[in-house]
Amino acid sequence: MKIILAIDSFKGCLTSEEVETIFSQALSSRGMTVRSLPMSDGGEGMLEAFISALHGKIIQAEVHDPLMRPILASYGIAPDGTAVIETAKACGLTLMTAEERNPLVATTYGVGELIAHALHQGCKKFIIGLGGSGTSDAGRGMLRALTDIFAPHGTIDDVLTNHTAGCQFTLASDVRNPLYGKEGAAFTFGPQKGATPEMVEELDRQARLFADQSARHMGKDTSQQPGAGAAGGLGYAFMQYLSASVCSGADLLLNLIRFDELLKDTDLVITGEGHADSQTLMGKLPERVMRRAQKYQVPVWLVAGQTDDAEKLITAGFTRADKLTPEGLALHEAIKPEITRQNIYRWVCQNL
Known part of the structure; x- marks a missing residue:
């Protein structure tokens, strides 16, 4: 058999x-x-599963965890130059003890550092797994890291124009939630990341404000698209700023193999x-x-x-x-x- x-x-x-x-x-x-x-469907084990399917290699980079402590985080590069990033390696819930978890503080900064490291390796295509995050910052930390690294005296616009233009980002995620609202990132996932009811309200308010500011600045609004609420709104930042597409992590892997x-x-x-x-x-x-x-x-x-x-x-x-x-x-x-x-x-x- x-x-x-x-x-x-x-x-x-x-x-x-x-x-x-x-x-x-x-x-x-x-x-x-x-x-x-x-x-893997984009969560735990995503990096190893996708790199195995793509016959790639895993490398390490010095980044910061959700509480901005230095760590070594792994990501992968396939033979065709596609970078595979499991965001939980840099902003995962398991990187913090139960007592340390506070999504008002936890940041996706390390995810931006992983992307920057891959860009320096010449990567232009990215597969991003969004499961297992311990953050709810709508991806602002990730965007800040990219700005700090590539345009310390400029803005995220400089990064988008000069460093990520022409890059393709595919989000492996089965989460369909929008960024904010009662079905959004904070209300749906905040409590399991350590958020109190008061924190949930504040996180949702911050996400809504960030989305409003981003929509005025960029002339588009992806905050209510399915998947924007994935990984505490990290999905939104990828979609809004890096024009990422979202697909079922499971289907993406099954197609690859x-x-x-x-x-x-x-x-x-x-x-x-x-x-x-x-x-x-x-x-x-x-x-x-x-x-x-x-x-x-x-x-x-x-x-x-x-x-x-x-x-x-x-x-x-x-x-x-x-x-x-x-x-x-x-x-x-x-x-x-x-x-x-x-x-x-x-x-x-x-x-x-």
């Missing part, structure tokens, strides 16, 4: 590549032919994520994998650490919707890598 593994990361536990390595070892020991495809062609010689696809439920059907990676496989009548098994709404998932098109975690196992135990490894081996032995 020929099996494709197209599994997203188990957040807080294992990367996509780590999960697939365990599955591959377990399946190969039972005589299966396995092809592993590291996956020519997933549809691989399906033509496959008996089964196994996909999954840390926690699958009805929200999986809202354009998340396993759902995008399943929709493509349906075209070629290839069955897709959804295997997640935890699975809810299994009937809905199967009705939607998954052939199976299984969970790895045994009943009664506490979450803090279930997310331990070694426990997950044991659960994967047990599931494979029981089902294949």
Whole structure:
């Protein structure tokens, strides 16, 4: 049997590549032919998944984290010069402790530094992953970094005219929220980044003000376009100032690896994520994998650490919707890598 593994990361536990390595070892020991495809929808693990697909290299740059502390952050460059930037490497929520999180302070400055570093390497095309940010500054920090680096005595206009003109930015994101308003970045994502209700109101006010100023200055307004609210409004800054386009991170990766062609010689696809439920059907990676496989009548098994709404998932098109975690196992135990490894081996032995 020929099996494709197209599994997203188990957040807080294992990367996509780590999960697939365990599955591959377990399946190969039972005589299966396995092809592993590291996956990401633009969030955690995006850099490694996209660089693997593009056969590129990962390099490091000295930048600043969300609290302006010096760090080394990784990004990738493909053989054709395309830069792959996972913004969370510079402004991610996990770069701060729970006590440090304050989106009124946290900045995307380090993302601008990563872009500048890639521009200095001659990159003209950029794939930007917007998941996992700990910021809500509408991308003002990123724009400030670009100005500080390329036009310290000028404005962002000088950067756009002399340094990013002709560059192409593609945002890998499944977030469809606008920049501000009740469905915007602050109200939707601010609380999980440490924002109090008062902070949320202030962040939304600041985003609205920034959008108004930018619209008057540039003669266009992208603040209400789907995806502008991604990464605390970082999506907006890319769209407004760098004319970025937005696409499903999952679909972008699946296109890059020519997933549809691989399906033509496959008996089964196994996909999954840390926690699958009805929200999986809202354009998340396993759902995008399943929709493509349906075209070629290839069955897709959804295997997640935890699975809810299994009937809905199967009705939607998954052939199976299984969970790895045994009943009664506490979450803090279930997310331990070694426990997950044991659960994967047990599931494979029981089902294949």
